[in-house]
Amino acid sequence: MISLPKQKSRIGIYLHIPFCPHICPYCDFVKTSKFTKKDVNAFFSELSAQLDFFLEKIPHSQNKEYATVYFGGGTPGLFDAFYYEPLLDKIRDRYFIEETTLETNPLTNIKRRFSDYLSVGFDRITLGAQSLCPETLKILGRKHKRDTVLNNIEWARTAGFDNIQVDLIYGLKKEIRTINVADEIQELNDAGASGVSAYALSIEKRTLFANKDFACDENAASEYLLILNKCKSLGFKQLETSNFSKKETFHNNIYWYGLPYLGIGTGAHGLLPPSEEHPFGIRYRIGEEKIKSYAPGNDELIFSQQEHRMKNFSIHSEPLRTKQEYLEEMIFTLLRTPNGISLSWLEKVTENKTISQEILANAKIKRGIEEGKIILENDSIFLFDEEKIRGDLWVSEFISLIK
Ligand code: SF4
Known part of the structure; x- marks a missing residue:
């Protein structure tokens, strides 16, 4: 297992809240936007039962350990703090919580809720702004406005949050955007955001955007450079290819550095801790395969099937995770981080003492190092910041060497 000296938690708990005010086309x-209060209450009670199940199932250690908690969605910020308090209490009985995040949507946030969230234990807010540019928001089907986003940041700040991460989408066709992405980040910083998570628009088959051509790779590459430079100038540290912040993000580190996490709630994925029998852990998801294939726009399906209910609740273990799969996943995520891959770690996991030499002798990697795209520093090999957007190309090169 990779060591993460800056944080105490070695396990994350992700709880999925699949309710949204409307469906964004990308x-x-x-998620669903068709629900009643009864659905919500039933869902939270099933979530609580699933949490009990997992807290019981995973191995206990004598000493209370640390964990991170993340409520994602969907739109968890649609609901009052009292929905979350009993779940957090259950987790606190079992773990010290090192970080507690709530995903929120500027459209539905309510000022008074921020102090309630803080009082039940949340210490990190993510805000799904996606943009401050009216034309970009319109194309993305987002119904909030620039001022709503800035007000939300102020509400969260005033309530006492100092870790406010704003989600952005970039890489739309040039003619759509009327506000430069770097100017957006400057405004968010001035309003009090502590960081941004910026993802290039990707067109997914199972969405209402399936046949649209709003994304542009070339523009994504040039906007990524603007994002990098602006974040650097504001003191937002690059935590991972798409994440920049003045604060640490302990929960996301769990994913990026391959640590186990419990995924709870319809559609959530998890990775159970390694055991003697399963040295690379067990990946699983909650719910039937068909919830992944709901038709775009038909967002009632998950409730008509009642797939979130405990009576139908089932864990679908994915086929045994092999060492090769573990290594490939780790190379993919580690190359997105500033620390990159530790060569001594790689030698140990692959049980191949010459793997470092083989990597450094690879013609493409060698050229990458000469051109400054790949950096070799002590025991680490990592991608230069500007090269991280082309990370997938390098991932395949590294993976070809460990096959
Ligand atoms: S982008 Fe967020 S708010 Fe929009 S449908 Fe997806 S989960 Fe819901």
Whole structure:
């Protein structure tokens, strides 16, 4: 297992809240906008049962350990703090919580809720702004406005949050955007955001955007450079290819550095901790395969099937995770981080003492190092910041060497 000296938690708990005020046309997460209060109450009670199940199932250690908690969605910020308090209490009985995040949507946030969230234990807010540019927001089907986003940041700040991460989408066709992405980040910083998570628009098959051509790779590459430079100038540290912040992000580190996490709630994925029998952990998801294939726009399906209910709740273990799969996943995520891959770690996991030499002798990697695209520093090999957007190309090169 990779060591993460800056944080105490070695396990994350992700809880999926699949309710949204409306469906955004680019989104392929498991969610619904058709629900009643009864559905919500039933869902939270099932979520609580699933949490009990997992807290019971995973191995206990004698000493209370640390964990990170993340409520994602969907739109968890649609609901009052009292929905979350009992779930957090259950987790606190079992773990010290090192970080507690709530995903929120500027359209539906309510000022008074921020102090309630803080009082039940949340210490990190993510805000799904996606943009401050009216034309970009319109194309993305987002119904909030620039001022709503800036007000939300102020509400969260005033309530006492100092870790406010704003989600952005870039890489739309040039003619759509009327506000430069770097100017957006400057405004968010001035309003009090502590960081941004910026993802290039990707057109997913199972969405209402399936046949649209709003994304542009070339523009994504040039906007990525603007994002990098602006974040650097503001003191937002690059935590991972798409994440920049003045604060640490302990929960996301769990994913990026391959640590186990419990995924709870319809459509959530998890990675159970390694055991003697399963040295690379067990990946699983909650819910039937068909929840992944709901038709775009038909967002009632997950409730008509009642797939979130405990009576139908089932864990679908994915086929045994092999060492090769583990290594490929790790190379993919580690090359997105500033620390990159530790060569001594790689030698140990592959049980191949010459793997470092083989990597450094590879013609493409060698040229990458000469051109400054890949950096070799002590025991680490990592991608230069500007090269991270082309990370997938390098991932395949590294993976070809460990096959
Ligand atoms: S992008 Fe967020 S708010 Fe929009 S449908 Fe997806 S989960 Fe819901």
